[in-house]
Amino acid sequence: MxxxxxxxxxxxxxxxxxxxxxxxxxxxxxxxxxxxxxxxxxxxxxxxxxxxxxxxxxxxxxxxxxxxxxxxxxxxxxxxxxxxxxxxxxxxxxxxxxxxxxxxxxxxxxxxxxxxxxxxxxxxxxxxxxxxxxxxxxxxxxxxxxxxxxxxxxxxxxxxxxxxxxxxxxxxxxxxxxxxxxTVGVTSSAAEAGEPGVMSRGKDHAQVENSTGEAGGTTHTALLNAEHDTARAGVRAVGHEEEHTAVKPSGGPPSPALLAARLAAPVPAHKRPQPAGGATPDVVTTHSPATIVYSSSTTGEGDGDNAHHHSLLITAEEVGAKVARNWYANTTQGELAEVFGDRPQLPAFIDAVLLKDCAAAIGVEDTNLQSVRRTLRGSFWDEIDRIH
Incomplete structure (x- = not known):
């Protein structure tokens, strides 16, 4: 040899x-x-x-x-x-x-x-x-x-x-x-401040909608906070995984009351993906309210469990938004259109990155929670809507 x-x-x-x-x-x-x-x-x-x-x-x-x-x-x-x-x-x-x-x-x-x-x-x-x-x-x-x-x-x-x-x-x-x-991409602080480092995708694409001082990524958190609250009473709320867009204050995590108030926030017409020909869809997509499904078991979760679950969802939102910014900063218009065309389905490679990054932040076991996964994927789309 x-x-x-x-x-x-x-x-x-x-x-x-x-x-x-x-x-x-x-x-x-x-x-x-x-x-x-x-x-x-x-x-x-x-x-x-x-x-x-x-x-x-x-x-x-x-x-x-x-x-x-x-x-x-x-x-x-x-x-x-x-x-x-x-x-x-x-x-x-x-x-x-x-x-x-x-x-x-x-x-x-x-x-x-x-x-x-x-x-x-x-x-x-x-x-x-x-x-x-x-x-x-x-x-x-x-x-x-x-x-x-x-x-x-x-x-x-x-x-x-x-x-x-x-x-x-x-x-x-x-x-x-x-x-x-x-790589130099779209960072949350740069986007909100309108700094030169924000990625530009044409005359209008680099404009960050900040007139309300709010950004996306909260509807999943609201739904799953409600899920925890109802679980303590012996029921479980299961949210529909449908396309949605929601908003949250840029100054920090919103209150549960504010989250719940935004569940039915419609997607603005200028934020929705445009079909071929440039026509604006007539249908306004909103997030469906949670469906209450009764269970024979009671969880007996205390305030500590609820707080831990809330922190998991906040982390999942942060991970989803970060992956969205990194992907958006390094993709082409063609790739962007292709992904929007399959919305709300995510390409497998993006979903894999989301799950892997989330597992690195909170562990594999917590990442496997359906509530965390819904929040993770929803936050990705919310951030794309915010910066696109």
Whole structure:
């Protein structure tokens, strides 16, 4: 077996973890990545650890129809880098990426082209490929990113994968800080102040509707506060997940009374998505009132539980609004129109970012609450309406 190394990079994983570390969101376009700097730093890290030269760096990503984008072409031009692409399906999901990585890893081990593999990924599905490569005589080292809040001290790495590898090394904070930079997008404070940094999408699109001093993102909170109040009396309120737009004061979380008063706030005509031809829809969409469904069980929730639930919804609103701003600042008019056309359905990749970011903020268990998910998705649309 040749005394040289091979580096396997799951680009989607690296983008997500790097964005979370840099911009507090897993949305990959929230950050800009200096590819040459990052790959050079990774290569130096592996050489310092193993003492052998690097055969090649394999860069795994996905694109529509598995075709090279301009970004992928720039990466492929970096010396010693081989770009391997899977596909992105209609729902924005990556397909074939993990399989390509697994096949290449085992293939290099079988031919003896490299004696040690460095893996940058966190996917549990790669565990079996790692074990197969090891059985063929290859050492596999995981290159991770520190996360002290994680059980194993690594960001977004499956336990099984961490247990299977021969060793774990970490990418330095200095390298990550140099390679990842936050993109300039629409921030809440900049938008409300009308600062020059607000993203412009044409003559009227950068205008933030602030004449009332209010912004979106509260109807879900009101509904679910009502849900908690009724649950204490032995009933449960289940809200319809329909398209809505609501408003809240910019000075802080509104009172429950104010929230309830806004449940039926109509969507202004200038805020509703315009159909082809520019005609304004005649129908004013409002959020349907909650339907009371009686339950045979009583929850007996106290004020502490209600306050905790309210704080979860506030956090979910903040996460939803932040993801919306990051996405809006990095999307095109065509992509925007496509997403509006499917409203209120969210593309799978946006929904995945929402859930992942929310889980990072409040935990997976609380993110799985339907009330939290409704608030999260509703806040995304409310923020898009506010800044569009």
């Amino acid at each position: 040749n005394k040289q190394s091979a580096i396997f990079v799951d680009a989607g994983f690296l983008h997500s973890v790097g964005a979370q570390r840099t911009a507090a969101t897993s949305y990959r376009h929230a950050v800009k990545l200096q590819y040459s700097t990052l790959i050079r730093g990774i290569t130096h890290t592996t050489r310092a650890h193993s003492g052998v030269e690097n055969l090649r760096t394999y860069w795994y990503d996905a694109s529509r129809d598995g075709l090279l984008t301009d970004e992928h072409k720039r990466i492929a031009m970096i010396p010693g880098v081989k770009v391997r692409l899977g596909r992105v399906n209609y729902y924005g999901e990556q397909k074939g990426v993990d399989l390509r990585l697994a096949l290449d890893l085992v293939g290099l081990a079988r031919t003896g082209a490299a004696s040690v593999a460095y893996l940058i990924s966190g996917d549990d599905d790669l565990t079996e490929a790692v074990e197969e490569a090891q059985s063929l005589g290859m050492r596999v080292v995981l290159l991770g990113i520190d996360d002290k809040s994680s059980r194993i001290g690594l960001a977004s790495v499956a336990d099984n994968l961490a247990f299977a590898v021969d060793a774990i090394e970490r990418l330095s904070d200095d390298l990550l800080a140099t390679a990842f930079t936050k």
